Amino acid sequence: MARSVRPQTKIAFTVLAWLVGLILFFPILWAILTSFKTESEAIASPPVVLPSVWTLENYFDVQARSDYFKHFFNSVLISVGSTLIGLFIGVPAAWSMAFSPTKRTKDILMWMLSTKMMPAVGVVVPIYLLFRDWQLLDTVHGLTFVLTMINLPIIIWMLYTYFREIPVDILEAARMDGAELWKEIVYVLVPMAIPGIASTLLLNVILAWNEAFWTINLTAAQAAPLTAFISSFSSPQGLFWAKLSAASTLAIAPILLLGWFSQKQLVRGLTFGAVK
Amino acid sequence: MATRQTRALARTMMAPAVVLLLLWMIVPLGMTIYFSFQNYNLLNPAMQSFAGWFNYEFFVTDPAFVQSMVNTLLLVGGVLAITVIGGTLIALLLDQPMFGQGIVRILVISPFFVMPPVAALIWKNMLMHPGYGIFAHIARFFGISPIDWFAQVPLFAVILIVAWQWLPFATLILLTAMQSLSEEQLEASEMDGANAFNRFFYIILPHLARAITVVVLIQTIFLLAIFAEILVTTNGGPGYNSTNLTFLVYRTALLNYDIGGGSAGGVIAVILANIVAIFLMRAVGKNLDT
Numbered sequence: 001m002a003r004s005v006r007p008q009t010k011i012a013f014t015v016l017a018w019l020v021g022l023i024l025f026f027p028i029l030w031a032i033l034t035s036f037k038t039e040s041e042a043i044a045s046p047p048v049v050l051p052s053v054w055t056l057e058n059y060f061d062v063q064a065r066s067d068y069f070k071h072f073f074n075s076v077l078i079s080v081g082s083t084l085i086g087l088f089i090g091v092p093a094a095w096s097m098a099f100s101p102t103k104r105t106k107d108i109l110m111w112m113l114s115t116k117m118m119p120a121v122g123v124v125v126p127i128y129l130l131f132r133d134w135q136l137l138d139t140v141h142g143l144t145f146v147l148t149m150i151n152l153p154i155i156i157w158m159l160y161t162y163f164r165e166i167p168v169d170i171l172e173a174a175r176m177d178g179a180e181l182w183k184e185i186v187y188v189l190v191p192m193a194i195p196g197i198a199s200t201l202l203l204n205v206i207l208a209w210n211e212a213f214w215t216i217n218l219t220a221a222q223a224a225p226l227t228a229f230i231s232s233f234s235s236p237q238g239l240f241w242a243k244l245s246a247a248s249t250l251a252i253a254p255i256l257l258l259g260w261f262s263q264k265q266l267v268r269g270l271t272f273g274a275v276k
Numbered sequence: 277m278a279t280r281q282t283r284a285l286a287r288t289m290m291a292p293a294v295v296l297l298l299l300w301m302i303v304p305l306g307m308t309i310y311f312s313f314q315n316y317n318l319l320n321p322a323m324q325s326f327a328g329w330f331n332y333e334f335f336v337t338d339p340a341f342v343q344s345m346v347n348t349l350l351l352v353g354g355v356l357a358i359t360v361i362g363g364t365l366i367a368l369l370l371d372q373p374m375f376g377q378g379i380v381r382i383l384v385i386s387p388f389f390v391m392p393p394v395a396a397l398i399w400k401n402m403l404m405h406p407g408y409g410i411f412a413h414i415a416r417f418f419g420i421s422p423i424d425w426f427a428q429v430p431l432f433a434v435i436l437i438v439a440w441q442w443l444p445f446a447t448l449i450l451l452t453a454m455q456s457l458s459e460e461q462l463e464a465s466e467m468d469g470a471n472a473f474n475r476f477f478y479i480i481l482p483h484l485a486r487a488i489t490v491v492v493l494i495q496t497i498f499l500l501a502i503f504a505e506i507l508v509t510t511n512g513g514p515g516y517n518s519t520n521l522t523f524l525v526y527r528t529a530l531l532n533y534d535i536g537g538g539s540a541g542g543v544i545a546v547i548l549a550n551i552v553a554i555f556l557m558r559a560v561g562k563n564l565d566t
Contacts, residue, residue: 005373009373010372010373010374010375011375013369013372013373013374014374014375014376016369017369017370017372017374017377017380018376018380020366020369020380020384021379021380021381021383021384022383024383024384024386024387024440024443024444025383025384025386025387027387027395027398027399027402027403027440028386028387028390028398030398030402030403030410031394031398031402034402043408045407045408045413046413047408047410047413089292089293089296090293092289092290092292092293093289093290093292093293093294095289096285096286096287096289096290097286097290099286100282100283100285100286102283102286108290108294110557112293112294112297113557114553114557115297115300115301116497117497117549117550117552117553117556117557118301118305118546118549119500119501119522119542119545119546119548119549120501120503120522121501121521121522121525121526121541121542121545122304122305122308122542122543122545122546122549123304123305123307123308123542124525124526124529124530124538124542125307125308125311125529125535125538125539125542126303126304126307126308126311126539127304128529128530129307129535130304130307149296149297149300152293152296152297153297156293206389209391210389210390210391210392212391212392212393212503212504213501213503213504213522216393216503216504216507217526217530226391227391227392227393227504228393230391230393230394230397230508231393231504231507231508233397233508234393234396234397234400234507234508234509234511241401241402241408244397244401245398245402248394248397248398251391251394252389252390252391252394255389255391256386256389256390258389259385259386259388259389260382260385260386263381263385263448264452266385266388266448267448267449267452270445270449270494271449271490271494275449275452275453275486275487275490
């Protein structure tokens with residue numbers, strides 16, 4: 001950024017970049033605007049950009065007709081639940097690999113990553129049958145388990161790359177100073193590990209919230225999270241675009257906000273530390 | 277620091293993760309392979325018997341299989357082309373000095389956070405609807421007759437939707453890589469009289485090579501598994517025109533209850549994904565040593 005540029009150049013770049021940004025954001029913006037319109041305004045021709053009267057009716061309607069918040073809470077339970085369980089299993093594993101690595105540590109990490117490469121359709125048949133036999137179909141805990149397993153490799157990898165950046169020398173210095181082990185952990189390690197764990201949590205909640213293969217195929221009316229609930233709008237039932245937009249806006253708003261805060265972690269988590 | 281005690285502790289701490297992932301991988305995969313050699317249909321579950329290679333033969337010789345393979349390649353290739361080229365250009369643009377860079381960045385990455393069914397439904401209804409969609413309005417404004425995206429070019433429509441979702445990912449990663457390029461190197465080349473064009477092809481692009489590889493490989497893994505976007509827009513149709521391998525397996529196993537056939541398709545999908553995975557693992561593995 002230190003390069004000096006002429007103001008005209010900067011303005012030209014600004015205009016061009018904003019144009020690209022607004023085009024890419026347009027579908028989201030349009031859905032948000034439509035959610036405040038009446039149904040007739042939503043399909044008006046020529047299109048109405050801003051609603052003539054901003055109405056919240058669609059939001060109430062979606063809740064009244066289909067118990068929207070049940071699905072919303074299913075999404076929260078499944079995404080947060082699977083991430084917390086994943087962290088509970090992943091933190092010790094990543095910890096031990098980062099701080100007492102053996103010859104096989106690299107192989108184990110690569111193998112864990114390879115489980116992530118397995119396409120869902122490769123295992124959907126047996127999982128479906130086992131879930132049917134064990135009465136886990138359409139249950140929140142069954143789905144939470146599946147999402148924990150598919151995100152566990154990412155959780156361990158992200159944590160591993162963060163933990164590796166914690167300088168081990170500091171631990172030894174603390175020990176030399178006579179700190180007991182628990183003090184070493186609570187006062188030295190935890191404060192350094194927390195940011196990495198928080199980033200991992202954030203990214204995995206996002207990934208689990210948006211997961212749309214298992215959530216659709218393993219749930220029905222009862223445990224359906226928002227992904228499955230919204231998919232049910234695909235069958236033609238008239239043009240209820242304003243209501244569809246309201247349901248969509250509610251479904252993406254929380255994750256959009258989380259996502260904006262986690263841009264950096266996103267790069268790192270999704271490239272398994274290959275790009276920082 | 278690594279005494280025998282800490283090593284034993286380390287192994288105990290790793291055990292749950294390793295055991296769970298091992299089970300998660302081996303049990304269902306083993307069952308899929310087993311079912312792929314069985315005649316087994318949920319409509320008639322009593323009639324289970326050994327099938328040999330019949331399921332594979334049946335699945336592979338089905339005309340829908342060839343079409344779905346072609347569609348899978350077009351979908352992956354099309355989205356990769358759009359996202360890598362578009363992502364590089366947008367990253368290049370975002371790396372320039374401008375006002376409100378942070379906000380533009382947020383606008384650009386937002387589509388990535390939209391869950392697939394929502395993305396697909398917004399595009400299907402509000403943008404691509406032949407009567408009331410924005411694209412139809414724009415077409416009519418210019419006096420062109422609007423196209424019925426999902427009837428006329430269903431696969432292309434799906435490619436556009438998926439590309440919109442993944443463009444932010446490519447942009448973000450390429451931008452991150454671009455920002456690690458040293459300012460001095462660029463300035464030096466500028467003093468040596470390199471123009472913008474030369475700077476891009478001889479300095480920036482080689483620097484991005486690694487990041488582009490990572491983008492291509494990771495996206496391929498996810499793009500091979502595209503499902504919800506097809507389910508809510510075209511449902512694989514018309515005919516099999518927008519059915520990819522993932523959707524064909526779903527259709528065979530979960531809609532037609534043909535467990536044997538679906539499992540054979542699943543095994544083929546696993547083999548396909550593994551070919552890509554080998555390259556990805558190499559690219560990521562190299563990074564572990566540094």
